[in-house]
Amino acid sequence: GAGVSQSPRYKVAKRGQDVALRCDPISGHVSLFWYQQALGQGPEFLTYFQNEAQLDKSGLPSDRFFAERPEGSVSTLKIQRTQQEDSAVYLCASSLLPRETQYFGPGTRLLVL
Amino acid sequence: QKEVEQNSGPLSVPEGAIASLNCTYSDRVSQSFFWYRQYSGKSPELIMSIYSNGDKEDGRFTAQLNKASQYVSLLIRDSQPSDSATYLCAVNRETARQLTFGSGTQLTVLP
Numbered sequence: 378g379a380g381v382s383q384s385p386r387y388k389v390a391k392r393g394q395d396v397a398l399r400c401d402p403i404s405g406h407v408s409l410f411w412y413q414q415a416l417g418q419g420p421e422f423l424t425y426f427q428n429e430a431q432l433d434k435s436g437l438p439s440d441r442f443f444a445e446r447p448e449g450s451v452s453t454l455k456i457q458r459t460q461q462e463d464s465a466v467y468l469c470a471s472s473l474l475p476r477e478t479q480y481f482g483p484g485t486r487l488l489v490l
Numbered sequence: 491q492k493e494v495e496q497n498s499g500p501l502s503v504p505e506g507a508i509a510s511l512n513c514t515y516s517d518r519v520s521q522s523f524f525w526y527r528q529y530s531g532k533s534p535e536l537i538m539s540i541y542s543n544g545d546k547e548d549g550r551f552t553a554q555l556n557k558a559s560q561y562v563s564l565l566i567r568d569s570q571p572s573d574s575a576t577y578l579c580a581v582n583r584e585t586a587r588q589l590t591f592g593s594g595t596q597l598t599v600l601p
Contacts, residue, residue, distance in 0.1 A: 412589075412591075417594075419592050419593050419594050420589075422590070425587055432587070433586070433587065433588065468533060468534070476521075476522065478524075478536055480536070481526075481533040482533060
């Protein structure tokens with residue numbers, strides 16, 4: 378079956394631009410996670426949704442980061458006024474139920490110039 | 491101290507050898523433990539999960555968990571060049587649903 382998909386796969390933004398990253402989880406998966414992965418590091422948690430409810434956003438680095446999942450399926454991570462330190466790979470993962478295996482999408486590689 | 495620590499490597503082993511990857515974690519009440527493989531430029535792919543003390547084997551892979559020592563390892567037997575990747579250790583703490591990852595160990599299997 379189809380896995381987690383993300384778009385765009387690559388995004389180049391000028392500093393100060395707003396960007397929106399999309400995640401399509403595996404159909405029927407309740408839990409959806411966003412992670413940020415810097416070069417040479419492991420993924421770092423950003424935020425978690427259970428259906429449409431954002432239950433944990435403790436990992437969002439600043440108020441420039443905003444995520445939503447309005448209908449409990451597709452999720453969008455928005456970064457306002459991008460900064461160079463936002464350059465990273467943004468990974469989306471979903472799991473059928475909380476605490477079950479997380480399956481990762483291919484990621485969006487964001488480069489802020 | 492980082493919550494999940496791994497030797498960053500790089501670790502090089504000859505083809506056919508056993509590769510041993512190690513991970514320690516700081517939160518004693520962690521419940522679930524995972525090993526993900528990540529090829530360069532790709533997303534993490536689950537290799538093994540382990541929840542209770544002892545060994546768990548799946549093909550050429552064996553995960554070992556020792557909760558008393560807060561230590562989890564991954565053994566890869568008969569290593570192949572296609573095993574060359576970064577291996578990420580991840581922990582699911584009791585109080586959180588997200589995974590906490592180590593920084594990964596880069597493994598190279600030399601033909």
